[in-house]
Amino acid sequence: MADDAQGDESRPAVADPVRQRNLSFVMRRLHTQGPLTRSELTSASGLNRSTMLGMVAELQDLELVIEDAAVADGTAGRPSPLVRPHPDILALTVNPDVAGVTCALVGLNGRVVARELVPVDHKVTPDEVGTITGAFVASMAKELPASTRLAGVGIAAPGLVDERDNSVALAPYLEWEDVPLAELIEQATGLPATMANDTSVGVVAESLFGIGVGCDNLLYLNGSTSGVGGGVISDGSLIRGAHGLGTELGHVLLNRNGKHCVCGRVGCLETEVNIRRVWDILGRRVGLNELDHVYANESTPELDADLDDQADALAAGIASLACVFSPELVVLGGHVGALLDARRERIEAEVKRQSFGPLSTGVRLERNHLRERMVPIGAAELAFARVLQQPSFATLTPLADVAGRAA
Amino acid sequence: MADDAQGDESRPAVADPVRQRNLSFVMRRLHTQGPLTRSELTSASGLNRSTMLGMVAELQDLELVIEDAAVADGTAGRPSPLVRPHPDILALTVNPDVAGVTCALVGLNGRVVARELVPVDHKVTPDEVGTITGAFVASMAKELPASTRLAGVGIAAPGLVDERDNSVALAPYLEWEDVPLAELIEQATGLPATMANDTSVGVVAESLFGIGVGCDNLLYLNGSTSGVGGGVISDGSLIRGAHGLGTELGHVLLNRNGKHCVCGRVGCLETEVNIRRVWDILGRRVGLNELDHVYANESTPELDADLDDQADALAAGIASLACVFSPELVVLGGHVGALLDARRERIEAEVKRQSFGPLSTGVRLERNHLRERMVPIGAAELAFARVLQQPSFATLTPLADVAGRAA
DNA sequence: CTAGGTTTGTTGCGTCGCCAAGCATACCCA
DNA sequence: TGGGTATGCTTGGCGACGCAACAAACCTAG
Structure with missing residues (x-):
């Protein structure tokens, strides 16, 4: 420019x-x-x-x-x-993950118009993501008014995203490496596509439309099957790091002499706060939706002790991160959110005990509010960025054109 | 406004x-x-x-x-x-610390015109800081041309600073609590005074005029007698945290089962990276200036082993912080800087080994460049902020006027 | 030493975007 | 039904910038 x-x-x-x-x-x-x-x-x-x-x-x-x-x-x-x-302006969002591909159409002001998870029973490939996206657009074009226009595509990927070229640098759970997914989606749809880490866009969503509204300094920790991720809003904007690679809050150190982590290091937060350990104790996989119910109603000495341990580890991680950011608010999502509800008093007491002076004594702990809308709303932010930054120069494409091209 | x-x-x-x-x-x-x-x-x-x-x-x-x-x-x-x-425009900087009070006059573009440390053999009081500052201004007024004008006062304090009201919330090593030092200095000098944490202003200085020039994401760790402090520049600007309280990087967690820290918690970075342990081994206090010489020339099995331990702990801390910020550059100052020169290969290898994927493999480690000019230059930035942000409305006060008032 | 090329300084004019002021309009309340 | 009030709408003026044209000061080449 x-x-x-x-x-x-x-x-x-x-x-x-x-x-x-x-x-x-x-x-x-x-x-x-x-x-x-x-x-x-x-x-x-x-x-x-x-x-x-x-x-x-x-x-x-x-x-x-x-x-x-x-x-x-x-x-x-x-x-x-x-x-x-304008209600006709929508963003298309795409979020490949281990469970499948979630596509959504999101309006301004955080309005999710449509959302669909297409389950995939194997590691999804980039080409499959393109196909699923095309089918989603085609079906939406039939349902929505002809006046619908798309601002662009926002892609949220579970892994390290290189924001310089909008490619997935590394997504271990999809077994992707150096995948130019945005380019592929751009060619399939004819829309400009922007990509970011799924947790990063999630925290942006939560800070704009969720529990983080009005809060300039917040920390987000998300517990998923694949580990603990997170993001930070500092002074109102997302911490991106050197190459836009984002943050890996699940890998802050808790214990130099601790257990080995999948990342090859030792004593990371996510080795001690881990849903798989709960599954082992329960003897079955429990989805995130059921987790609250299980934590509230099932109780064995082994489970209780483990949740206590995980709560303490989580609190230690939060207290350590609070020294680094001094957030007003810590938002917890996924199984870490469920853990908060199951052990709130313990976690709050432990965070307070391990606080450094005034830095984290006043910190608030909350579960995320947007839940399954979090990632679509955050990804839409990527697509809306143009419209919001330079309204006069925004190019909006009729949904029908995109559907025609994808067909 | x-x-x-x-x-x-x-x-x-x-x-x-x-x-x-x-x-x-x-x-x-x-x-x-x-x-x-x-x-x-x-x-x-x-x-x-x-x-x-x-x-x-x-x-x-x-x-x-x-x-x-x-x-x-x-x-x-x-x-x-x-x-x-304009060479006549200077900022007055004041930096109380355990060794005494350092006053300086700093020009634009990082030019330190004068700098004086007045040693104080006890915990300095806020009033003494005012007196020392007044005397410094008076002596400078005799030396410098009459055309000299002051943009304001920048105060760097060793502790938690509340940036909302420019007061020292807590400075344990000075035994200060809720001290409105800026107000005191404003009354003594008639100049607008702004305050911030000493390490925070230091990292700003280093990023503008030191080793961090051209680098938007850097992490600074400083080792002093009173512990390990630090600051972070992310996307070109300083991380301030919720209440402008800044960051306490010395208290990130290394080991949940580790030693007790002075902060009341357990296993902080600064309990394992600590100059006092070196003093104990040597049987004497060694100033920061001599430290490089000692590390280069003295060698006992006990000292060597301890420096190895400290190097490993430092590397663990850096690797953990790298997960949180993904900096391009980590700058080390004080005894941590000396440790880098003494154990560079070990530290670099360990950081690399403990890196999370691409996040910190490429991270550069450097000693700070500005050394004793770091804090004055950074504090001057506080005073220059007005001139730099709203040049037309800057009010500059002739040095002679300030000296007259202080007398 | 002179002529041509190049870069920057300087001046005058046009445009864009905003504000202020004043009148018009649409609501409330008595 | 009329006064009070907040906002809509229109006009005129001003500040800041860009553009274009000319002047000035440098270089190089012959």
């Missing part, structure tokens, strides 16, 4: 033009907070009424928002028309 | 006016990169030549920069005048 050689300091305004900035403000606000009156947008932005008039008109022309007739709300003064994100 | 109720999304341009943004770009560029020609500024900013002409003129009127006559540099074309940050 700019011919700026070194991309360090905040760019001058010309590379990030004033108008786009302000249109972006309006779109973001509508996206995160839902329908707002023009008057609310005006006071939130600090801009002049007349300026907001022009901006909303421009966004209407772009078919990015719709303005409803003003409705009296009981207060004095002329009512202000309600501006809402 | 703005009447914006919720301070989330990026503000609209009016709250961050275009002109200030661009003037800020120029000032920041000159600050971090030193003198530049107007033509270089033009192409770096992407702005028009005529615009840059006007901006540099405005900054000259504000006496924030000076423009030297153009000098031919051997290339074709009309030579461009050299723009440099």
Whole structure:
């Protein structure tokens, strides 16, 4: 965009033009907070009424928002028309995982329009992901209105994602290595595709639309069959790390003299907080949906002791991570979330005991709120980024065109 | 500034006016990169030549920069005048610590004009800090030209700093608690004072002017007599944590079954990487300046074994932190820096061995470059923030005025 | 030493985006 | 039904930037 050689300091305004900035403000606000009156947008932005008039008109022309007739709300003064994100704008999201491929269509403001998990009984291949995605789009094109337009594709992958070229660097549980999945999906759909780690997009979703709303510093830990992952929102934005490789919070150290971890190291958090150990004790695999029920109703000395151990290990991990980030809020998902509900007092007490001074004494622990909508909503964020950042230059593709191409 | 109720999304341009943004770009560029020609500024900013002409003129009127006559540099074309940050603009920095109080005057572009450590043989009190600062300013006023102007005071404190009210929440080694030091210094000098943790400002300095130049993701670990501290630059900016309390990297967990730490917890990094253990083995206190010499020249089985242990512990800590941040660069200072030079191969091998996949295999380890200039330069950044962010509204106070008031 | 090429400084003008002011409109309440 | 109030809408002005044209200062080549 700019011919700026070194991309360090905040760019001058010309590379990030004033108008786009302000249109972006309006779109973001509508996206995160839902329908707002023009008057609310005006006071939130600090801009002049007349300026907001022009901006909303421009966004209407772009078919990015719709303005409803003003409705009296009981207060004095002329009512202000309600501006809402255009309901026809959707993002396609794709999330391959060990259980299969989840595709979804997500609207602005975190609205999940459709969501479908296609189970796959083997390690899914990239080509199969493309086929499943195409079929999903085709079936959706029949159900949804012809006015539906897609902003792009957001792909969430369970593994290390290289954000420079939108490829999967390494996804051990899919047995993928250096897979240019975004490119494949782009060719199949004709839409721009962006990829990120599944947990990373999840934490973004939770911070925008879930329990993390209004919280600028939060830590997320997710327990899945494949281990413990996580992500961090610091000062309102996601920690990406050096190569956009993201974070691997499941592999922080708990014990240098501990057990061997699948990652080849020793004493990682995920070796001590592990759903497989629970399965071994129970003698059966328990899905995440049943887990709350099991933790609440089944009790054997062995299970109780193990959950106590896992709770202590989790607390130790949280306390250690709190030294590094000092979050206001720690969000727990997957089996770690279930563990929180089963052992909340123990975990809270232990985190408090192991806190470093004021850093983590006040930390709140919560389960994630979005549950199965978390990853689709987060992945959609990737696709919406263009529309939200440069509304005037967003290119939206009719769903029918995408379906036609995929067929 | 703005009447914006919720301070989330990026503000609209009016709250961050275009002109200030661009003037800020120029000032920041000159600050971090030193003198530049107007033509270089033009192409770096992407702005028009005529615009840059006007901006540099405005900054000259504000006496924030000076423009030297153009000098031919051997290339074709009309030579461009050299723009440099005004040498008369200085920041006053104050850094109380166990050894005493260090005051300094620092110019833009990381130039340390004067630096003085006043030793104090007891725990220094806030009032003493004020007195020492006043005396320093008075003596400087005699030495420096009358044209010298101060941008403000930057205070670096060894402990938890509450950035909301610029007070020291807790500084165990000074035995301070809830000390409004910035307010005290403001009253003594009449200058605006800002405070932050000493290690936090240090890592900012190192990332702007030291080994971290050009690196957006770096981790800093500093070993001092009082323990191990650290800071993180992620995506180019400092991780501040929930209440601006900063990070306590010395207290990440190495071993849940390890030794007790002074912080009341167990198995922290700083219990296993500790200069006091070296002193015990040597039978004497060794200052940081001598440490390199000692590590290079003294060798007993006991010392060698202990340094090996400390190297391994440090490597484990780095590998664990790398899972959380995936830094490109890890910078080591204080006794941890000396340890790096003494055991570089061992540490690098161990970090590599304990790396999680691609996350930390490529990580570089380096000693800090700025050494004793690190904290003053970083603290000055706090004072320069106003000048760099809103150049037109910066208020600079003649040094003589400050000295007069302090007297 | 001079002419042509190149890069940058400088000036004047046009455009874009915002704000302020004033009037119009639509609500509430008495 | 009229006053109070908040917002919509329109017009005019201003600040900041880009563009284009010309001037100035350097280099190189002959």
